[in-house]
Amino acid sequence: MIKLVSQLITLFIYIVLLCGFTSYKSTSVLPKKLEEGKGKKIYLEYGCVNCHGTKGKGDGEMASFLDPKPRNFTSLVEMKNLPDSLMMYSIKHGVVGSSMPEHSELNENEINDLVIYLRHFLADYYHMVNMCVTDRHTVDLTKNFENFKIEIDNKKKLSAEIKNNSLIIQATSPIHLINEMSKTKSRTTRNRIKIVNGTGSKAEKILVTVRIHDCIRGQM
Ligand code: HEC
Structure with a gap:
């Protein structure tokens, strides 16, 4: 009987853990270039x-x-x-x-x-990132970005920089964002980053859509 109770408790803890927190990968690789096609x-x-x-x-x-x-x-x-x-x-x-x-x-x-x-x-490249508000996500850009411009939808929400062939993304102020999400009762907020690499006709455009999740379920 005691064994059964302890098993039930363990199961309960597992369920709470599974439902309570969601995590997302902290790294990803930029997908291939979108072809013009037919x-x-x-x-x-x-x-x-x-x-x-x-x-x-x-x-x-x-x-x-x-x-x-x-x-x-x-x-x-x-x-x-x-x-x-x-x-x-x-x-x-x-x-x-x-x-x-x-x-x-x-x-x-x-x-x-x-x-x-x-x-x-x-854009020539499209990428979607899912991340938790307190995490940092790194996108492997697979090549060197030398002469680039980064445009962010809402800089109050998101910061991004390019270092060593990688785009590093994080919430500008996680606490601020968590407060904002709880006010609007939403568990995710979406933001976009546009990067232009190079200039003139050779310039490549990359669009990264970032979905930031609060990652704490069942709170609201
Ligand atoms: C005679 C002019 C004309 C032609 C020809 C035309 N479009 Fe449009 N298209 C428009 C206008 C004007 C709108 C904006 C409608 C609006 O304001 O909602 C539009 C809207 C669109 C939208 C929806 C996006 C939006 O603005 O809501 C798409 C997608 C689109 N066109 C694709 C095409 C494609 C593909 C073709 C050819 C197969 C085509 N259009 C041919 C004038 C045209």
Whole structure:
């Protein structure tokens, strides 16, 4: 009987530990470069370029006649709230109240290719990091970054620096962030880091989305 009780207690402790704390990897490797793929051909063939422009800036030949104007696919701010699913929906069905036409003739693969191509305007590399608010995360960039610029969505929340081929990310002030998350009753907060490596046509753009978790479950 005593044995059973002690086993139950051990089990209980395990469950509390499992539910109580979540941890995330503290290192990751930047994934491969996003290829333009087949999307470019479709983008040109179907005339997307006429409105959205060759660089996706929303400045195609027809853009000046349009109201609302096409979104700037190269802008971090404008692309923030545009998930793949919405892009796919808009391409397939068009956008009511705008000149964005429907493309019911395109199949799912073609629409996928288009979305990859559109994403390509904003960044060549995409990476997602999940980390706990009190941790530090290191992304292995796999190559040397010499002439780079780092842009952070919200510097009050997140700090980032590049050292020895690695991007090191941490919360600027964990306590501040924990307070903020508890006020808004959210357990995660999302932030983005954009890095431009090099200049001119050879510049490479890297977008890292960082989800910071409070990592203490069942508190709120
Ligand atoms: C006649 C001009 C025109 C053409 C052609 C066109 N678009 Fe658009 N597109 C627009 C406009 C304007 C919007 C903005 C709609 C809005 O404000 O919500 C838009 C919105 C979008 C969106 C949704 C993003 C958003 O802003 O909400 C995507 C994705 C998109 N277009 C992709 C494409 C693709 C891919 C093609 C070609 C297959 C294409 N568009 C062809 C004008 C055009």
